[in-house]
Every structure is written in C-alpha cells, then in structure tokens.
Amino acid sequence: MASETGAVRVALLGCGTVGTEVVRLITEQADELAARVGARIELAGVAVRRPHRHPWLTENFPDLVTTDAGELVTRDDVDVVVEVIGGIEPVRGWLLEALKSGRSVVTANKALLAEDGPTLAEAADASGADLYYEAAVAGAIPLLRPLRESLAGDRITRVAGIVNGTSNFILSAMSSGGTSYADALEEATRLGYAEADPSADVDGYDAASKAAILASLAFHTRFTASDVHREGMRGVSSADVAAARRLGCTIKLLAICERVVATDGTESVSARVYPAMVPDSHPLAGVDGAYNAVFVEAEAAGQLMFYGQGAGGAPTASAVLGDLVAVARNRVGGGRGPRESAYASLPVRPIGEVPTRYHVDLEVADREGVLATIASEFARNGVSIAAVRQTGGVNGSVDRVDGSDRSQARLTVVTHSAPEAALSATVSALLDLDHVLGVAGVLRVEGLGRAVSALGMGE
Amino acid sequence: MASETGAVRVALLGCGTVGTEVVRLITEQADELAARVGARIELAGVAVRRPHRHPWLTENFPDLVTTDAGELVTRDDVDVVVEVIGGIEPVRGWLLEALKSGRSVVTANKALLAEDGPTLAEAADASGADLYYEAAVAGAIPLLRPLRESLAGDRITRVAGIVNGTSNFILSAMSSGGTSYADALEEATRLGYAEADPSADVDGYDAASKAAILASLAFHTRFTASDVHREGMRGVSSADVAAARRLGCTIKLLAICERVVATDGTESVSARVYPAMVPDSHPLAGVDGAYNAVFVEAEAAGQLMFYGQGAGGAPTASAVLGDLVAVARNRVGGGRGPRESAYASLPVRPIGEVPTRYHVDLEVADREGVLATIASEFARNGVSIAAVRQTGGVNGSVDRVDGSDRSQARLTVVTHSAPEAALSATVSALLDLDHVLGVAGVLRVEGLGRAVSALGMGE
Structure with a gap:
C-alpha cells in the first residue's frame, strides 16, 4: 500500500x-x-x-x-x-x-x-x-526486538533492570554526593531530566508501564501496568543511602519481571517495581545518571545485559x-513483523508471595535481651536472619548493659530470602514490642542472581 | 513452501x-x-x-x-x-x-x-x-539483529569489543592470577575453552572473522576477514600484563570496527583485531573469563553495550x-528478513593510517640525556608523548647519573594518539640509537572513547 x-x-x-x-x-x-x-x-x-x-x-x-x-x-x-x-x-x-x-x-x-x-x-x-x-x-537500547525475536527460541526466566533514567539520576546524586532527595530532584528538574510533576518517574508509574510491556513480551502473556506491584522512591532517605553504603550496596529503582515455578510445577509471573539495595559488585550498581541497563536471563542463552541511554530526543x-x-x-x-503472542496466559504472582531479602533498620531500646527478643520474632514469622549489626544509640553506648531505658541503639537486620507477607507480619509484630522504638527503614536487597554472594553472606 | x-x-x-x-x-x-x-x-x-x-x-x-x-x-x-x-x-x-x-x-x-x-x-x-x-x-548475545534492524535508522560510527571468549579467558587468567600465557592456555584447553590447535583463537583469526561480519553489517559494505588488520595475543607477556596493571589498565584482545571521516569528508572503515590496554575504569576491563561484550556507538543512539556468553552449546x-x-x-x-546491504561501499583504511595511543616499554642505558634523545626521536616522527616513567634498571638505580654504561633502566612511554606508521617509524629509529638497548614491548592503549580520561592524561 x-x-x-x-x-x-x-x-x-x-x-x-x-x-x-x-x-x-x-x-x-x-x-x-x-x-x-x-x-x-x-x-x-x-x-x-x-x-x-x-x-x-x-x-x-x-x-x-x-x-x-x-x-x-x-x-x-x-x-x-x-x-x-x-x-x-x-x-x-x-x-x-x-x-x-x-x-x-x-x-x-x-x-x-x-x-x-x-x-x-x-x-x-x-x-x-x-x-x-x-x-x-x-x-535507544535495542531490548524489545531481542526479546521478541532474538530470544524467540529460548525461554526467558527473568528481565530485571533500571528502566527509568530520572529516578536513577536522583538516586545516583543521592548516593555519590550525599545529596538529599529534595535537592537531587531539584537538580534533575533543572537539567530537564524530571518533569514539573515528577510523579510518573519517582513514584514508579513509568517503570511499572515498562515492566508490564517487558513481562508481556518475555512471558507471552498480557500484563497491564496494574498487574505490576509498584513502590516509588520518594521514601528513600539519605539514611537509607548511608545504610546501603555501609553494607557495600547502592540503592536503585528496579523493575523486575520473573517467571516463578511453584513446587507443583505451576508457573506464574512476578512483575514489580521498587527501590532496592544492589551489591556494589553487581553491574547494575555502576549504572549511573540517566543511563538504563537491563539484565535478561534465559534458559539456554544464560545471562545477557543491555546498556545505553534510556531517554533523550x-x-x-x-x-x-x-x-x-x-x-x-x-x-x-511484503510480510509483517512478529505477532504479539499471549498463548502462555500466566497468572500474576501476588507480591505477598514473592520472596526477597530485606534490610531492616530498627530503633531499639538499648537493653539486655533485645536482640534475642527481636530474633525470635523474626523466627516466629518464618523469616531467617542472615546478619545483624548493632550500632551506637542516640543517647547511649552500644555496650550499655545496665538495663536502663534512657538510651536507644540501632539494630540493622539483613534477612535471607523471605516472602513479602512474612516480612510485613514480622515488622508489624516488632512494632508491638516494647523494646522496639521504631522501624527506621525497610528496603529489599536484590542480588539479582549471581551477585548475592557479594554480600558475603551466601544465600 | x-x-x-x-x-x-x-x-x-x-x-x-x-x-x-x-x-x-x-x-x-x-x-x-x-x-x-x-x-x-x-x-x-x-x-x-x-x-x-x-x-x-x-x-x-x-x-x-x-x-x-x-x-x-x-x-x-x-x-x-x-x-x-x-x-x-x-x-x-x-x-x-x-x-x-x-x-x-x-x-x-x-x-x-x-x-x-x-x-x-x-x-x-x-x-x-x-x-x-x-x-x-x-x-547468545543479540548483536547482529540490533545492528541490522534496531539501528537501521541510525548511523553507526563504531563497534568495538571482546568477541573471542577463549583469548579473553587466557588474558583474564594472566591478569588476575599472574599466570603465564602457556599455563593459562593449558588451563583453557583443560576446561574445553581452547581447541587442540588454539590458533584461531589466540592468533585472532576468529575475532577477525567476527570483525568482518560486524563491519559489513554496521557500515553497509562488504568486508572479508582479509580486510581486517589482525594481531594475535601470543606475544602478550606477563611483563606486559604487569606493565598494564601499573598504568591502571587491563589487556584485552579487542575487535574494533570504526567509520573514519577524513578532513576532506571522505569516509573509510578501519577494522582491526589486536591486544590492547584498556583502562580499568572502562566496562570492557571488567569482562572476564569466557564472556563477550560489545560496545556500539551510533550518531543518534549514543553508546550501547551488549554483554553475555559468547560461546558454549x-x-x-x-x-x-x-x-x-x-x-x-x-x-x-510470507515476507523475508532484511537484505544484506552493501550500498555504502566504503574503502578499508590501511592500519598504517589508524591513530591509536601506544604504550612503549624501552630498555635504555641508564645515562644522562637518554630521555632527551628519545623524546626528540618521538617528536621527529610526529608522535606526541603523553607521559614517561623511568623505573629501576637491572643493575643500577634510577638515580644513577654518573654517566657509566654498566647499568640499564626501563623507560615507559605512553603516547597521545598517533598513526601506526608513525609509531613504527619511531620504534625503528629508537632501535638505531646507542642508548636504546631494546624495545621490551609495544602495546596499543584503547580508551574506547569516554574512558580515555581515566588514564589521567587527557587526549
């Protein structure tokens, strides 16, 4: 025609x-x-x-x-x-x-x-x-064509990466310069990276749309943005960034789409967007500024990475x-491009069932027995602890063992993989404890496969 | 049908x-x-x-x-x-x-x-x-389809990367473990990475074939392996690896295809394979083992990277x-895939005209005035020196200034970009000098664009 x-x-x-x-x-x-x-x-x-x-x-x-x-x-x-x-x-x-x-x-x-x-x-x-x-x-990154065509003879198991340049610019600025979220957002706006209303970027709507498109292509199933669990990055504080750094991690807003096979063999897809700690040794940790990078894992091809400019005229x-x-x-x-295919019709896995590792920052009373109480609360909810670190309290020393409650300390817990529902239940239960004064921050830790061991804790 | x-x-x-x-x-x-x-x-x-x-x-x-x-x-x-x-x-x-x-x-x-x-x-x-x-x-890396299709509306200026997993495995082993070339090759053979006759891999034939294919697709011109300048990696010594490390670099066997525009506007293509020093800050420096990674630069898309397993069943x-x-x-x-296109018919640029930076290791007599003599030889051939470092001689100290010729020192020169012909002429001339006892090594330094400044010398 x-x-x-x-x-x-x-x-x-x-x-x-x-x-x-x-x-x-x-x-x-x-x-x-x-x-x-x-x-x-x-x-x-x-x-x-x-x-x-x-x-x-x-x-x-x-x-x-x-x-x-x-x-x-x-x-x-x-x-x-x-x-x-x-x-x-x-x-x-x-x-x-x-x-x-x-x-x-x-x-x-x-x-x-x-x-x-x-x-x-x-x-x-x-x-x-x-x-x-x-x-x-x-x-500009050729990503959809590889998913639709190059990997058409393979089975994709995971697509995960940084797909929103604006939020990545802000997180990079917070991470490298110690800038606050507000200041980093202001700079992003000044440079033209962020819109006057930054919600689509910082609240994760843009990344969720992209995750829905990626999941649809990768898993031959129709997903919409509403199928994607979405948490934005407004809540990421300078303290979170500092906590990540102490752990040898960087905070990135990730879009993750993965095929999950249950023990009975049934398959589902988890599609989610949230800020998470990524080990500095992982290639995604080094993707700075407005750049995008996406990992694709397929059964035969193994792990692939695509990197480039994610936006701009x-x-x-x-x-x-x-x-x-x-x-x-x-x-x-003559001829046409490959059709959309939705033959797999895989269901969406609820976020509550998706296991990830967590980094939990607690403000606790600096008293004897606190750790034991808290550890048993994690255990009671089926969340296994990988590492705990206690750091100096606001008023007292970490070594204070006199039983007084005038002082508080900070307890950082990194868990093994646990379902979101179990972690949420744990956090609720912790808040009911007298010893726990507050939950300063909860962030997921994404090893994205091979880099988990970089945390030095194994899985 | x-x-x-x-x-x-x-x-x-x-x-x-x-x-x-x-x-x-x-x-x-x-x-x-x-x-x-x-x-x-x-x-x-x-x-x-x-x-x-x-x-x-x-x-x-x-x-x-x-x-x-x-x-x-x-x-x-x-x-x-x-x-x-x-x-x-x-x-x-x-x-x-x-x-x-x-x-x-x-x-x-x-x-x-x-x-x-x-x-x-x-x-x-x-x-x-x-x-x-x-x-x-x-x-497994989707690379040709992106070049042929995703970037079909753009103008590619450069394709450069690590496209031979076997040589990369050997160089990684030499770099990380201080292994000799012979031992690293033996390990690669034992693990099934290298063939009984490793020539295709270590002499760069395999990489040159791939460079010809990449250059043909990227620049819409027919290139064969014989159009690709090829230097293998057998000559890379442990001393070269150590020299690279001192400079904050890693040695990689690179395939580079680039469009070159002369001052009169005529275009040509340089396609070449050789071992070169790459700054550690460059993403290619971190590509270890049998992995492949390729950078693609295009006028509109900017810089893209593709990473994954380059071989294996x-x-x-x-x-x-x-x-x-x-x-x-x-x-x-119905329909067909995109045709091969060779409408551009760009000529091959002779390697002699291709400018790169060089790392030159010289064994010199540890005498006064040596540096001045050598520097003027570089200048006479139009090769501009970016940095010089003199290190302890075999018999004498670097500070020896008594004019005796019983001792020798090592002089490491890093040049600014210079055509290969000018560098070759310089090396020949240096060997004729009484003060120069030998040329221990000549290796190219590839900044691959943005990472050149990582050498701390500018361009």
Whole structure:
C-alpha cells in the first residue's frame, strides 16, 4: 500500500524533543534510509496541537504542519503513523483508527501500551498492519526486538533492570554526593531530566508501564501496568543511602519481571517495581545518571545485559527510526513483523508471595535481651536472619548493659530470602514490642542472581 | 513452501555441542515454538559424518540420522537448513545449494561468512530465501539483529569489543592470577575453552572473522576477514600484563570496527583485531573469563553495550533457535528478513593510517640525556608523548647519573594518539640509537572513547 510515488509516507504525531529528531533524521538521512528500505521514506504530515510553539518545524516544513491528527492518520497518502505524543487519550483513538485502516504504527507510548496494548495488537492483527514500539522501553537500547525475536527460541526466566533514567539520576546524586532527595530532584528538574510533576518517574508509574510491556513480551502473556506491584522512591532517605553504603550496596529503582515455578510445577509471573539495595559488585550498581541497563536471563542463552541511554530526543528517535525502517521494509517487501503472542496466559504472582531479602533498620531500646527478643520474632514469622549489626544509640553506648531505658541503639537486620507477607507480619509484630522504638527503614536487597554472594553472606 | 503437514521442516547439519542443544530445544519446546511460529517446527534430518560418535542422537532419533548432507539439504521435505558444522568446505557448497533452491539458511559459521558471505547473500536474494547468522558473532548475545534492524535508522560510527571468549579467558587468567600465557592456555584447553590447535583463537583469526561480519553489517559494505588488520595475543607477556596493571589498565584482545571521516569528508572503515590496554575504569576491563561484550556507538543512539556468553552449546543454540523462529515465521506468514546491504561501499583504511595511543616499554642505558634523545626521536616522527616513567634498571638505580654504561633502566612511554606508521617509524629509529638497548614491548592503549580520561592524561 505504498503511495503512488513508491515512497513510504509517514504521518508524525507530535513534534517535541523526540519528534524533532525524527523529522531531522528522516529528512537529513533520506538517501541512506532509502537504500536500507528499498523505497524512500517521506513525511506526509506532522500533527501538533499548537503550531506556534514549533517555530523550527513551521519555518522549515510549513506544508507538513497540521493540527488535525485525526484527519492525518487516515489520509490517503499516509502509509505509516509514528506517534511520539504520549498519554492515553486522545492518542488511543488515532492509533486504533490508523491500525484498523491497515496503516502500520510505530509508537513510543509506554503508558498507552501498558494500559491497552492488547486492543492495539488486535486491531493490527485484524488488518494485517504492523505495531512496533521499541522506543517505549529503555530508549535507544535495542531490548524489545531481542526479546521478541532474538530470544524467540529460548525461554526467558527473568528481565530485571533500571528502566527509568530520572529516578536513577536522583538516586545516583543521592548516593555519590550525599545529596538529599529534595535537592537531587531539584537538580534533575533543572537539567530537564524530571518533569514539573515528577510523579510518573519517582513514584514508579513509568517503570511499572515498562515492566508490564517487558513481562508481556518475555512471558507471552498480557500484563497491564496494574498487574505490576509498584513502590516509588520518594521514601528513600539519605539514611537509607548511608545504610546501603555501609553494607557495600547502592540503592536503585528496579523493575523486575520473573517467571516463578511453584513446587507443583505451576508457573506464574512476578512483575514489580521498587527501590532496592544492589551489591556494589553487581553491574547494575555502576549504572549511573540517566543511563538504563537491563539484565535478561534465559534458559539456554544464560545471562545477557543491555546498556545505553534510556531517554533523550536523539536516542529515542534512533529507536523510532529503527522501527520505521522495519515497518517500511515490510510494506515494500511484503510480510509483517512478529505477532504479539499471549498463548502462555500466566497468572500474576501476588507480591505477598514473592520472596526477597530485606534490610531492616530498627530503633531499639538499648537493653539486655533485645536482640534475642527481636530474633525470635523474626523466627516466629518464618523469616531467617542472615546478619545483624548493632550500632551506637542516640543517647547511649552500644555496650550499655545496665538495663536502663534512657538510651536507644540501632539494630540493622539483613534477612535471607523471605516472602513479602512474612516480612510485613514480622515488622508489624516488632512494632508491638516494647523494646522496639521504631522501624527506621525497610528496603529489599536484590542480588539479582549471581551477585548475592557479594554480600558475603551466601544465600 | 512449508511442507504438506503445515510444519516447517528443518535439516540440521552437524550435531556437536551446539547441534545437540538445537535438537534438544526443537524437540523439548515443540509446543512453545509452534505457538511462536504459527506452525510446528520439525526435524527432517540430521547430517553427521560419523554417526557412531553421536550415541545420544542415534539412540533417540535413529530415523533422522544421515551421513549425506548434500542429499539432505535439497530433499523435498526440507524447508530450512541449519548449519553448525563450521569451516569453509564442504559446507559452502551445501549452503549454496540450499539457498539456490529457495531453502532458507540459519548458520553459525563465522569463517564462511567472513570469507564468502556476499556469495551466500546473493544466492539468498536471487531465490528469495532468508540467510540468518546471529550465532556467528558473540554467541547468545543479540548483536547482529540490533545492528541490522534496531539501528537501521541510525548511523553507526563504531563497534568495538571482546568477541573471542577463549583469548579473553587466557588474558583474564594472566591478569588476575599472574599466570603465564602457556599455563593459562593449558588451563583453557583443560576446561574445553581452547581447541587442540588454539590458533584461531589466540592468533585472532576468529575475532577477525567476527570483525568482518560486524563491519559489513554496521557500515553497509562488504568486508572479508582479509580486510581486517589482525594481531594475535601470543606475544602478550606477563611483563606486559604487569606493565598494564601499573598504568591502571587491563589487556584485552579487542575487535574494533570504526567509520573514519577524513578532513576532506571522505569516509573509510578501519577494522582491526589486536591486544590492547584498556583502562580499568572502562566496562570492557571488567569482562572476564569466557564472556563477550560489545560496545556500539551510533550518531543518534549514543553508546550501547551488549554483554553475555559468547560461546558454549546452549547459548549458541539459543541464538540459532531465535533465527530459526524468525525464518520459520517468514515461511508461514510470507515476507523475508532484511537484505544484506552493501550500498555504502566504503574503502578499508590501511592500519598504517589508524591513530591509536601506544604504550612503549624501552630498555635504555641508564645515562644522562637518554630521555632527551628519545623524546626528540618521538617528536621527529610526529608522535606526541603523553607521559614517561623511568623505573629501576637491572643493575643500577634510577638515580644513577654518573654517566657509566654498566647499568640499564626501563623507560615507559605512553603516547597521545598517533598513526601506526608513525609509531613504527619511531620504534625503528629508537632501535638505531646507542642508548636504546631494546624495545621490551609495544602495546596499543584503547580508551574506547569516554574512558580515555581515566588514564589521567587527557587526549
């Protein structure tokens, strides 16, 4: 359905940082793209809501600009729709229209895909159009194509990593500079990494959307963002960062999707986003600033890592263009990209059943017998302790054994792997103890497989 | 052209470590593969030269075994040929036969692809068959598909990394354990990493084949292994390893392919394999044992890294299966994978013109004025010195300034970037100097971009 000129004609929706780069690449590298596709890629139109906010576009391509995206996506001279606006509505309607009419879609819209990807995929299937979205997860890093295609003959067991650059920038600043969360967020905003409303990044919504997309592809099951257990990083304090450092760890906001096989052989998938301590020896601990990195584990391939820029205009545009070339090649040569597949239909494992290790910081009365009382509370709830460290109290010394209650100490407990429900029950029970004055912090510790031993405690 | 049963039928050539895993995956994961492809994948036959050496195969699949690969590849019930034998002949003839008759080919044969890839690609193009070979480079790491597809809308400027696990295992052992080259090679052989004849690995032939494949895909130009400048790692001594450590570096056998733009705007490609010092702060320095890691730099995407197992039966089989699923999907759904493209036809840049930094270890007479003489020789050849360090002589102290010639010292020079030809001329000239007793070692220093500053010398 390439146009009469033989070119593949593209409708671009949105022209912010990413869209501008897309326009630049399509026009400046037209000859190279034509050589790769076997036909020229041409812009048929660019839809923006307020043209006066896009002086570069309106000056250089006045004939392409339109404010009517709905009309553009089904215009006769449009073969492919590229969407870089984001958000659910009104984008969903436009993309569905395009797909239903047989036009292929390339999108970077993680929120929409995580909320309603199956509807888009079904529309694409029904009309024989392509739906590609490499740019939706981890920016320029080729990650979705490897999951969908390179590992299509393998069984993926785990996908885990840092997929939100803004929160990683903030955590890196807190970790390296001793900056507070508020100051680090301010710097991220000043540098353009964080939005005016940083909630999508720091509350983990963005990472949860990406986790849903990754889990869907990796495990051939349809997951939405609401299937992902989500904890943001607002609660991470400078004290947590310091506690992590004492343990030889760094705090990272992780997205983790894993296939879990129960003892009776039934399989489920755990998809979750939360801040966790990662041993400094683990490669993810060294991923700083706005970079992303994702580990993929598969039965035959073993452990793979992908690393690169997870956001930004040019990197994201690179991923969009890669998809556009694939879609255009399919138009020219016939054929389609791989279908979405949901044949596995694995259930979501409740977070309460997901075992991880925990780091628990307790403020305790500096009295004899405290440790024994607390240790037995962990044991009673089935949580096995890997290591305990007691540090100087606020008023008293750690060696105070006179039984007075005027002083308090800090007790740091690192557990072996335990289900979240058991840990929660333990924490509740601890708070009821007279000796426990407060729980200063609870953070998961993710060894992510091989690096657990770096904690020097074994599993 | 799927068979009458609707299944996609596969002829497997070779059944060693990789082939055995391929058979296992195809048979054990038959249902999952069928769900991903949209048709069953079935083995039509397995060709081995000496069946009695494959008891597992002949016991479990007696009806599949044949010794006549030539007959198998064009049998009516074969849709796809998977080749995991290796070597040029007689494999080339079989694969050409298969491709000419419209059968798609999946191969892990880097030597054949690097020597004669274009002939295979032309045969595939002529008949409309697919030619996939992800497993030929970096084992399980999805690397070729990202280069061919994910980055198809970007301009790649550099591909550099560790692509030979055996040499990396040896260098890791020499570096971490102070082992000699001979002992490390012996251990690699004992563990099955190195062949009885280790030449392909330690002399860089294997890495050069992979570099030719990577350069061809990255720069849309046909390169063969003979276009790749190749230096092996047999010459790396324990003294070199120690010298690297003193400089905060690790020695790695690198494959580097880069696009070079001359001052007049003309472009060329440098493809080379050699051992080089890498700053410890660079991620490649930490890639140990039999692992592979490859950096890819593209104009829009920026810097990406891919990491994983570069060899081994199961990881390589994972890559083969990914390709097989893609080829099978194309059979079932119509369409073909992306074509090879050689439209850019960039020339190879001679190694003499390629600038790198060098680490030069000189044995010099411990006399006054030696440094000045040597420094002026570097300058006369246009090689700029970044740092010099003089260390204790064999017989004398570094502080000896009495002009006697009974003693000698070691002078370590690290240069700024200089063309190989200029460095070679410098070394020749130095050897003619009375003061210079010998050149103990010359090694390149690769900062690989961002990590150069880690040397603490700037560029």
